[in-house]
Amino acid sequence: MPQDLPCNTVLLNLKSNSITALKKESFSCLGSLVELLLSNNRIRLIEKGVFEDATQLEYIELDSNFLQRIPYLGSLPALLKLSVTRNSLKEWQQQTLRDPSEQLIYMNVEANGITEIISMQALHININDNAIGSSNSSVLSGNNIFARNNNLTDFKQILSTKKQQGI
Template sequence: MRAVLLFCMLTLGSSHYYQHVDVMDIMRSHDVMMADSGDDDDNYDDRYDSCPMSCHCSPRVVQCSDQGLISVPTKIPSDILMIDLQNNDITQIKENDFKGLDKLYGLFLINNRISKIHPQAFKNMNRLRLLYLSYNFLTEIPANLPPNVIELRFHENKINKIQKDAFKGLKKLHVLELGANPLANTGIELGAFNGLATLYVGMSESRLTAVPKDLPSSITELNLEYNKIFKVEVEDFIRYKNLQRLSLSFNQIRFVENGTLAHTPNIREIHLDNNSLKKVPPGLSSLRYLQAIYLHANKISNVGMNDFCPLRFGEKKNLYNGISLFANPVKYWDIHPATFRCVGGRRGVQLGNFRK
């Protein structure tokens, strides 16, 4: 399951344009759906007769994408597991749109015109695991979200505020995608993420000027690319000790405060490329599991012999497989060869002449 979620994070996490989601591929990946159905397939032919107009029905899936629908169709078979409503013109979700669909596993409403969702629209949908609402016109997080959902995607809506307890009761959530919303730090209320134990949070392409400090402490991956963050301070990561992958690319970061990275002892991968750093962030040599650090396209003019590797042999548990320093003003011939003594193989370091 975690492998599937990771694949979805990488493919859907930070798209700049609408990408059609292949519901059948997702269905095949989530084997648990087959076990959840608990039904005999012998009578599916009878249910085809009640398939909503303009939709295609097959065992466990109703596909109604790209049909110009302005509302959720009626007469959806009650034992369906997946509903594909992508790329339509639906403007709102009403209270009874999904009434009786208590076996639903995945609901895909990507790329519609939804601006309003009734507070009781997801009532009794206790088996829903995947809820994709990206590319719509929502201004806030819908109320009473399904309690057992594991993936929530709100990429590219108009959300500028996350109220306290917005995700209350979602104890099984693994993936929360909020990227490409006009969300600033002031729009995140204290306690907005109360009760969450999610693994991935995506808030790229927003209006953040600092690392949010009230995210779930359980996160292992945080994506804050394409924001307006200009510094990273010690207090920014105190809560996120489980963090393994951090992406701060394409911000305006000028410095990383000394001691900041000490709070992420399990970090494996850090993206700080395309910023305004003038030196290698302090503390990298103390990160025993760090394998990849991306620092290209900054303003780094000097690299010290101990910037990446610890002084004592054997302290580092994982060797680097990627250090990128190209597109910086540092001259590669000025870097001492011992600087990369804890890198596994020649191709683990990417240097290059600085070009204006």
């Protein structure tokens, strides 16, 4: 990651570089950051709470890296979109993001090899081209769920609607 970025940076486009890790100190003064584009790098490691100070961050793009897991990213109160496609994720942890909120509009984890999702909530969820089957206890909650090319045999088992949640 570049060092000494201006603290008032709003858009940070670091696509197609050779970044291998995201460390918390790299984002410590980027409280004004709204959009972070990190696709096509070599990211393998993300430190826990890496975006804790990025309170204005609305969009994170981590597509086409080498991520096998994603830790808790931070509270991210303004986050609207998260894209983590074409990595090597095997599961999606509920603890990756803050407590679920209706504010998250788009979640994209397409083409990862994910076999289990503990919980994922967004208005639009894309889990296409993974390995999610009916033998897990996944729960998805969203208005539009895209689940093409998985190992699903019973979608009801992983689908949670507002009615089923009692909302």
